[in-house]
Amino acid sequence: MSNIDSVKTGAALLRTLKVLTYLAGFPLLLFAAYQSVGKIGGYAVTAGAAATGFKVLAAGFAAVAAVQIIVGLTLKKRGFLTRAFIVAVAAFGAVFAPLIYTETVVRADFDALRAQYAEEGYDFAPYEKQVSDYAERAAGRDAAFNGFMSRYNLSGLDGSTRGGNLDATPTVAPSDKNAPFLKGFEDFSHYIFGAEAGSAVYSINGLYADSYVFGYNQAKYILETYYATRDAYAEKGLDADIELQAALDALDADGSVWKRYQQTVEYLRAYGDGYVDPDATVTIGGKEYNLKKLRADNYYLTVDEVKDMVDKLFAELGQNRAMADLVALINGAVGILGIDLPEGVTDILNDYNNLDYDALMSAIAGLNIEIGGKPLNEETLLGYISEYSFYQSPSSYPKMFFIDDAALRDYAYAKYLATKHGAVVGSVLLGQSVGLVSLDNLSGAAPMSAAQLERLFKKIEIENSYMPKYYPWLAIRGDVLKLGGIVPVAIFIAYALAYAENKKLDKLIAGRGGAKKSI
Amino acid sequence: MNNKIENTKFMLLKAVIILCGFPAIAGYAVYKSLPIFEYNYSYFPYVLAGLGVLAALAALYYIAVIITGSLSKRAKGKNTITVCTVALVAVGMLLTTGTWFAIDKYVPPILSGATQSTITYEQLKDDYTDKARVHAELLTGFIEMNIKNGRLSPEKADIYRREGYGNDEVKELISNSYNSMQYDGYESFNGMLVDMANGGRLTIPVLLHLLFDERNAPSYGFSGYEGEGRGEENKDAPISWSVLDLQGGVMTFSLDAGGLLPTDYTELLEWLMPALFGEGGMMEELLTAVESAIASDELVGAPIYVSIDYAANTLSISIESPNSGRGVYDYMSMAWLANNQLLVAVISIFPVRNACLMLGGLLALSGIALGIIRQKKYGANVQKGGK
Numbered sequence: 001m002s003n004i005d006s007v008k009t010g011a012a013l014l015r016t017l018k019v020l021t022y023l024a025g026f027p028l029l030l031f032a033a034y035q036s037v038g039k040i041g042g043y044a045v046t047a048g049a050a051a052t053g054f055k056v057l058a059a060g061f062a063a064v065a066a067v068q069i070i071v072g073l074t075l076k077k078r079g080f081l082t083r084a085f086i087v088a089v090a091a092f093g094a095v096f097a098p099l100i101y102t103e104t105v106v107r108a109d110f111d112a113l114r115a116q117y118a119e120e121g122y123d124f125a126p127y128e129k130q131v132s133d134y135a136e137r138a139a140g141r142d143a144a145f146n147g148f149m150s151r152y153n154l155s156g157l158d159g160s161t162r163g164g165n166l167d168a169t170p171t172v173a174p175s176d177k178n179a180p181f182l183k184g185f186e187d188f189s190h191y192i193f194g195a196e197a198g199s200a201v202y203s204i205n206g207l208y209a210d211s212y213v214f215g216y217n218q219a220k221y222i223l224e225t226y227y228a229t230r231d232a233y234a235e236k237g238l239d240a241d242i243e244l245q246a247a248l249d250a251l252d253a254d255g256s257v258w259k260r261y262q263q264t265v266e267y268l269r270a271y272g273d274g275y276v277d278p279d280a281t282v283t284i285g286g287k288e289y290n291l292k293k294l295r296a297d298n299y300y301l302t303v304d305e306v307k308d309m310v311d312k313l314f315a316e317l318g319q320n321r322a323m324a325d326l327v328a329l330i331n332g333a334v335g336i337l338g339i340d341l342p343e344g345v346t347d348i349l350n351d352y353n354n355l356d357y358d359a360l361m362s363a364i365a366g367l368n369i370e371i372g373g374k375p376l377n378e379e380t381l382l383g384y385i386s387e388y389s390f391y392q393s394p395s396s397y398p399k400m401f402f403i404d405d406a407a408l409r410d411y412a413y414a415k416y417l418a419t420k421h422g423a424v425v426g427s428v429l430l431g432q433s434v435g436l437v438s439l440d441n442l443s444g445a446a447p448m449s450a451a452q453l454e455r456l457f458k459k460i461e462i463e464n465s466y467m468p469k470y471y472p473w474l475a476i477r478g479d480v481l482k483l484g485g486i487v488p489v490a491i492f493i494a495y496a497l498a499y500a501e502n503k504k505l506d507k508l509i510a511g512r513g514g515a516k517k518s519i
Numbered sequence: 520m521n522n523k524i525e526n527t528k529f530m531l532l533k534a535v536i537i538l539c540g541f542p543a544i545a546g547y548a549v550y551k552s553l554p555i556f557e558y559n560y561s562y563f564p565y566v567l568a569g570l571g572v573l574a575a576l577a578a579l580y581y582i583a584v585i586i587t588g589s590l591s592k593r594a595k596g597k598n599t600i601t602v603c604t605v606a607l608v609a610v611g612m613l614l615t616t617g618t619w620f621a622i623d624k625y626v627p628p629i630l631s632g633a634t635q636s637t638i639t640y641e642q643l644k645d646d647y648t649d650k651a652r653v654h655a656e657l658l659t660g661f662i663e664m665n666i667k668n669g670r671l672s673p674e675k676a677d678i679y680r681r682e683g684y685g686n687d688e689v690k691e692l693i694s695n696s697y698n699s700m701q702y703d704g705y706e707s708f709n710g711m712l713v714d715m716a717n718g719g720r721l722t723i724p725v726l727l728h729l730l731f732d733e734r735n736a737p738s739y740g741f742s743g744y745e746g747e748g749r750g751e752e753n754k755d756a757p758i759s760w761s762v763l764d765l766q767g768g769v770m771t772f773s774l775d776a777g778g779l780l781p782t783d784y785t786e787l788l789e790w791l792m793p794a795l796f797g798e799g800g801m802m803e804e805l806l807t808a809v810e811s812a813i814a815s816d817e818l819v820g821a822p823i824y825v826s827i828d829y830a831a832n833t834l835s836i837s838i839e840s841p842n843s844g845r846g847v848y849d850y851m852s853m854a855w856l857a858n859n860q861l862l863v864a865v866i867s868i869f870p871v872r873n874a875c876l877m878l879g880g881l882l883a884l885s886g887i888a889l890g891i892i893r894q895k896k897y898g899a900n901v902q903k904g905g906k
Contacts, residue, residue, distance in 0.1 A: 153720075162718060163711030166728070211711045213720070301731055312817040313809065322804035326795075333790045389727045426720035438722050439772050 004508060011504040018497035025490030026061045026091065032479040033057055040134065040475055044141040044467045052472035053098060057480075060094030064491075084495030088488040095484040102473040110470055117462055124462060134467075134474045141463045145216070148456060151445045152219055153427045153435040159208075159215035161201045165394045166299050170285040171201050171209040180204055180285035182395075185261050188402060193413040197221035203394030204284065206401070208417065210394060213425045220457055222414045222429055227450045229411035244412055247403045258402045270296045270393035284395060299391035306385060310357040318353035327352055342366045390420065529896050533889065537584070540611070540885035541577045544878045548573055551870035554648050558655035559863045561683025568864035569871040576614045576875070580882070583610040584889070591893040600898060604890025608883050615879035619872050630865065637851050638862070647869035654863060657848070657856045658683055665692060665846035684860065696847050697857035699741035704760030705850055707734040716762060729762035730819050761821035763840035767849025771837040796829040 037054045041047035067090040071083045110127050117124065130137060148154075164171040172179035174195040181204050184190040192206040198217030201209045208214075214222065233240040251258035261267055269282060269291055280291040292298075317323055327349050334341055341349075344366025348355060361378040369376040392398055400412035418429035426436040433444030448456070552569060559566045587603035594600050627640035643650055662679050665671040670692060671679050679686055684693075705713065708729060715725050740757035763770070795802045806825050814822040824839040847853055855862060 162714040162720075163709075166709060166711060166732075211715060298733055299728065301727065305731070308817045309812075312815055313812040316808040316812040316815075317805065320805060320808040322801040323808075326801050326805070329794055329801075330787070330791065333787055337786055337790065339784065339787055388723045389731070390724075424722060424724040425715070426722045426725075436720065436722065439726060439770050442772055 007504050007508045011501050011508070014497050014501035014504065018494050018501060021490050021497060022494040025487045025494070026064065026095075029095065029479060029483040029487055030054075030058060030061060032483055033476045036135075036475045036479055037472070040138040040471050042138060042142040043145050044138045044463060045471045046468065049468045050472050050475065053102075053476035054472070056098050057095070057476055060097070064091045064094050080495050080499040084492050087495070088492045091491050092488040095480055095487050098473070098476060099480045099484060102477050106470055106473045110466060113466055122458060122462055124466075130470075131474055131477060134471050137463075138467060138471060141460070141467060144456060145460060148448075149216065151435055151448070152214075152429055153445075154215055154219050155213040155427075156215045157217055158198045159200055159213050159218050161209050161213070162211045164201075165203055165210045166391070167289075167294050167296075167394060169289065169294070169395045170204060170287065171212075172204060172285075173199060174202060175199065181206065182266065182397065185264070185266075185397065185402075186257055188257065188397075191401060191409070193410070193417070194218060194221045194225075205394055205397050207392065207394065207398065207413070208421060211425060212421075214417075214422070214427050214429070219427070219429055222418050223453055224457065225410050225414040226418060226430065227453070229407055229414070232407065240408070240411055244403075244408055244415070247405065247408055248399060248412075251399060251402055256402075258399055261397065261402065267396045269294050270396045294393070294395060296391045296393040301385055301389040303382060306382065307357040310360060314355040314357075314360070318355060323352055342368070388423070392420075529892065532892050536885050536888045536892070539888075540882045541580055543881055544615070544874050545570075545573055545577065547878060548871045548874035551874060552867060555651040555863075555867055555870065558651045559866075561658070561685045562860050562863040563685065565860040565864040566867050569867035569869070572868060573871045573875075576618065580611060580614050583607055588893070591897050594897055600890065600894050604887060604893070607889065608886040611882035611886050612879065615875040615882055619876055622868075622872065633858075633861075634855070637855070643866060643869055645873075647866050651863070651866050654855065654859050654866065657852060658689075658859060661693065661846065661848070661856055662689060664843055668844060668846050670846050692846075693857055695741045697853045698739050699758050700760055700764070700847060700850055700853050702739035703737035703741070703757060704765055707737060707760075708762065708765075709734075713762075713765070716766065721762075721766070726762065758845070759821040761819050761823055761840065763823055763838065764821065764842055764845075764847070765850040767840065767842060767852070769837050769839045771835060773833050773835045775833060792829050796827070802827055 033054050037050050041050040064087065068087050071086050075083050075086070107127050110130075114124060114126065125133075125137075161171060170180060172181065174192050179202075181190050181192070181202075190206060192202060193208070194200065197220070198215060200215070200218050201212045203209050208218075230240045233243060250256065253259070262271075281288050282291060282294065283289070330349060333339075342363075344363030348359065348363045351359070361381075364381070365375075365377040367376065371380065374380050398416070400409060400416065403409040403412055415430070419431060422428040422430075422434075423437060426438070428434045428437050428444060431447065433442070434447045435445040437444040549570065555569075556566060584607065587607045591600045591603045594603075623640075630638065630640050630643075638650075659680070662671065662683070666673050666676045666679065671688060675688075679689055682689070684690060709732065712725055712729050712732075715721065716729065737757050737759070742757050794800055795805075806827065809825055810822060813819050813825070822841045824841055826837045826839070828835045828837075842848060848856065
């Protein structure tokens with residue numbers, strides 16, 4: 001190998017080493033920090049917030065690069081040591097400033113917040129502990145949140161709607177000043193349930209829109225309202241449900257505000273018998289509606305419809321060959337077993353091909369069966385049907401709107417939304433089966449207790465108050481501690497290697513008799 | 520003489536190099552497309568969409584080869600051949616990698632829009648062979664169901680099976696079945712309720728709304744059903760659809776019957792149950808009456824099958840749509856089937872996409888190789904002509 005070749009190889013080796021050393025500095029730190037940031041991007045700390053500390057580091061890198069260029073241009077004549085020193089100092093500052101910020105400002109803030117919650121009686125792990133296990137904590141917080149969300153089948157933080165209202169009346173946001181909300185009635189000014197708890201989608205009567213699925217904020221507000229009111233009544237030795245029923249019963253009195261409201265056009269167009277003119281229209285929120293479309297009974301099974309269905313069913317069964325066999329079998333069995341059937345039942349058996357709704361109801365009542373403490377009769381059966389088939393018109397006030405006591409009214413709304421509205425949209429919040437209750441999932445999910453809910457809400461509130469704020473800094477802290485020290489050193493060595501490489505190249509050029517080249 | 524050999528060598532080398540470019544990609548793409556052709560040949564010419572795209576790209580590329588070739592041949596400047604080579608490589612990259620980068624960016628939203636997010640680009644990207652099978656089976660399954668129920672003549676069964684979508688009767692039946700489900704089913708419901716059902720929120724209240732709320736009048740009115748279903752349908756009346764038809768599948772729920780009757784009657788119940796639910800029991804016969812009531816306008820207005828089983832004091836009730844007897848799938852599958860030719864066309868593009876992305880580098884290499892031999896061949900002229 002000639003001398004020139006060996007110099008060339010040496011220069012190439014030095015150049016490679018220079019690049020590798022440089023990469024082992026800031027770029028490696030940024031790469032590591034990027035990986036750490038990826039570990040906390042989720043619900044607790046959103047991906048955008050998680051990158052705060054990383055962005056500061058990256059900006060530092062850009063600043064150091066700028067310093068490098070400026071130094072290279074202005075201090076050309078000085079030795080490489082001067083230039084290397086200045087750039088290394090800049091790199092030191094860019095790396096350790098965020099660390100110092102984290103260790104002083106962030107830490108002091110964190111400790112103050114922790115002390116504040118400690119005064120309220122809530123404790124969370126100290127800074128020293130969280131600096132090492134923040135990623136697990138963020139994941140744990142997300143898991144707890146997701147568990148709650150899937151148990152109650154909720155939709156995001158503020159819920160979502162799938163197409164608004166069944167009767168096509170407008171959906172509105174409380175923040176919209178021009179929203180065509182109803183105007184209240186007599187002394188009852190318009191009321192929007194939970195307007196302050198996040199941004200839900202409403203109907204003009206102040207209830208959530210028909211297809212609105214609660215988000216975290218709304219579910220929390222409903223459950224907190226429900227349990228807080230119950231507790232408040234319990235402290236006075238009262239039962240909120242009994243009080244609520246009493247308040248609703250009082251509204252049935254002649255001349256009550258509810259009775260007066262039931263005479264208004266607003267109510268009658270949804271529920272009144274007199275409003276059947278199919279051509280009549282009404283304008284709501286600038287849109288014209290056919291009155292027929294606004295009628296609530298379009299959207300639930302009326303007693304007449306149930307009657308027709310049952311009559312039709314018996315008409316079909318009456319003509320069925322197997323019915324005669326069945327009746328014969330029962331009559332035979334009753335004789336052999338010596339059972340006394342109630343009169344209603346014998347009537348049905350003997351006259352099965354003339355059976356209809358009314359006959360069935362009187363026979364059922366004659367059985368004297370009790371279900372869940374209630375006698376099984378027409379009223380209970382229709383009650384069961386209306387559990388699942390009902391419709392609250394979105395364009396008129398519900399009865400509970402007229403409850404005088406504000407706390408009790410909130411309670412009524414919360415209970416209605418948690419059970420009835422929740423059952424429609426698949427997010428039941430109260431009862432033995434919560435979340436999605438459907439025909440093939442009748443048992444839904446198991447509910448959380450009031451105490452569990454309170455703990456969870458508080459935990460999420462506390463964690464929300466510090467995780468998004470501090471975790472982005474903790475995420476880069478560990479990497480800066482581990483790799484930060486290398487950065488100025490790596491830059492310094494890279495400069496030294498560049499210097500050595502230039503020396504070799506100079507030798508090469510001198511050997512060829514060329515002009516001296518400065519790099 | 521020498522020149523002639525030289526020329527032949529050049530031509531041969533050029534041929535080899537060109538063969539290593541697009542033809543290699545095409546070979547790989549065709550090889551990977553074979554299962555798709557096999558499954559979906561009846562969707563000719565849609566099934567060739569991918570190869571059509573490849574042919575178009577190849578044509579553009581070879582135009583570039585010819586142009587750069589003739590420019591190189593007549594090269595005057597020192598750099599002309601190099602510029603031509605760089606340009607050819609760039610065109611190659613643009614046509615392979617570039618095209619697919621653009622498609623990867625702009626096609627996914629169009630695809631999920633067209634299929635209401637029931638099929639995503641991600642699902643197709645690497646799993647296209649399986650998707651080709653699934654969509655082919657939709658067609659074969661449809662044909663079998665309708666041969667069985669007589670909507671397609673059983674005597675011509677083999678023709679339908681062979682010709683698949685290429686058979687006009689099959690094509691028309693698919694279109695009629697889907698349109699009937701679309702216009703007299705899907706669109707007759709309140710959109711909000713359908714969205715809730717499809718969005719995993721088919722609660723009991725929503726189901727009751729869907730079953731019993733007033734619906735928009737049928738507008739398509741496809742009739743002529745001759746199924747072997749259990750309920751009797753009027754052949755001349757338009758087919759009516761319930762929400763269960765759109766959802767497909769079976770819904771089963773259980774009731775605790777043990778606690779329902781007073782204990783005085785337990786003995787009677789034990790006596791009756793085998794007669795009702797045992798082999799050849801009366802329940803089946805009774806349920807036909809129930810089903811016929813359900814199909815009437817007073818109730819659902821569309822047939823639904825009901826079955827009841829009794830075991831260990833538990834009544835388990837299943838409700839099922841008569842879809843398979845009618846020769847249709849659930850709404851989503853029918854929508855796929857009705858648009859299968861387009862989906863097959865989209866699927867056929869993926870082997871081409873993957874071949875281009877994987878082997879696009881070959882095109883670049885062959886471009887460079889072409890440049891090198893051009894330099895060797897024509898470069899001398901430039902030197903001689905020398906600037």
